Amino acid sequence: MDHGTMHTHPGVHHHGSGGPSAVLLPALALLVCAGGYLLLVRRARRRNPVRGWNPWRTAAFGTGLVLLAAALLPPVAGLAHRDFRGHMAQHMLIGMYAPLALVLGAPVTLLLRALPAPRARRLTALLHSGPARVLAHPATGLLLSTGSLVVLYFTPLYGTAMAHPAGHWLLHAHFLLSGCLFAYAVAGPDPAPARPGVRTRLVYLGCAIAVHAVVAQLMYGGFWVDIDAPVPEVQGGAMIMYYGGDIAELLLAAALVATWRPGRRVLPRPRSGRPATRPT
Structure with missing residues (x-):
């Protein structure tokens, strides 16, 4: 296949790994997130011991943090600095897999249950x-998460971001936040007043x-991509x-379908005068 249109070069000019702080800071941030979530779970259980909190939600959120740790810590983090394949694996973990798990942890619902009633009402109004x-x-979410891929990989933006540590972390933040937003809008268990129906979300x-x-196909074929990496790495x-x-x-x-609850269909009233419903 002709790769004459692929703007790649023999060497990858990524910045360095950033030293110990590049490991300590994300590890500390993830531990803080885990501790904060567990603290909210404890408060929610204290406020409503009968209702409690679903342990599967806690497991989902913890899985999301583990996936983020796998992406942001060695060996994946080091590979992402010197190999485009490592970057893409990191991108998948931060932007697609971790967000789904985090969203399934229902952090907004947990916060609403843990907060005092006046603050919970203000958050609901927000x-x-x-x-x-x-x-x-x-x-x-679609525009910010998926649409941004065109801007990132078909313009000089990727090379610019990877050339500076701040740009690299901003890219991580964008992947994570936009991925969480799309997962939340499509299949999140948290309340979303403007969320359309299941069929629309499937579209x-x-x-x-x-x-x-x-x-992915344009990138593999080398059409219009602007990535500073050898052709085998880009492919x-x-x-x-x-x-x-x-x-x-x-x-x-699968998460979206799992949230679907078909409504009960009301049948014509029988002669007995009692409304009949079709079992679902």
Whole structure:
């Protein structure tokens, strides 16, 4: 296949690993997140001992933090600095797999249960605000998470971000936040007042699958990509995006279907005068 349009070079000019702080800071941040979540679980159980908190939610959130640790700590973090395939594996973990697990942990619901009633009401009002409704719509998450791939890999933005430690961390933050936003809008158990129906969300998920596939195929073929890495690395990264993205999106679809609860269909009133319902 002709790779004449691929803007790649023999060497990868990524910045260094950043020293011990590049390991200590993300590890500390993840520990703080884990401790904060467990503290909220404890408060929620104290406020409502009968209702408690689903341990599967805690396990899901913990799984998300473990996936983030795998992406941000050695050996994956070191590989991502010197090999585009490592970067793409890191991208998948931070932007697709970890967000789904974190969102399934229902952190907003947990916060609402742990907060005192007045603060919980203020948070609920915020969730119903106009800006929150826009953010909670799947179109916003799709544009920020999947749509940004075109800008990242088909312009000089990727090389610019990877050349500076701050840019690299901003890229991580974008992957994580946009991935969480899309997972929350499509299949999150937390309240989302503007979330459309299941069929509409499946359409947006299908669009994300299609865009991922097209971007990966263009990247593999070397068409219009602007990535400073050897051709085999770019092709390997494209394959990771293609197959890894498929698996992540299938998991997201499974989470979406699991949240679907078909409504009860009311049948015509029988002669006895009692309304009949069709079992679901």
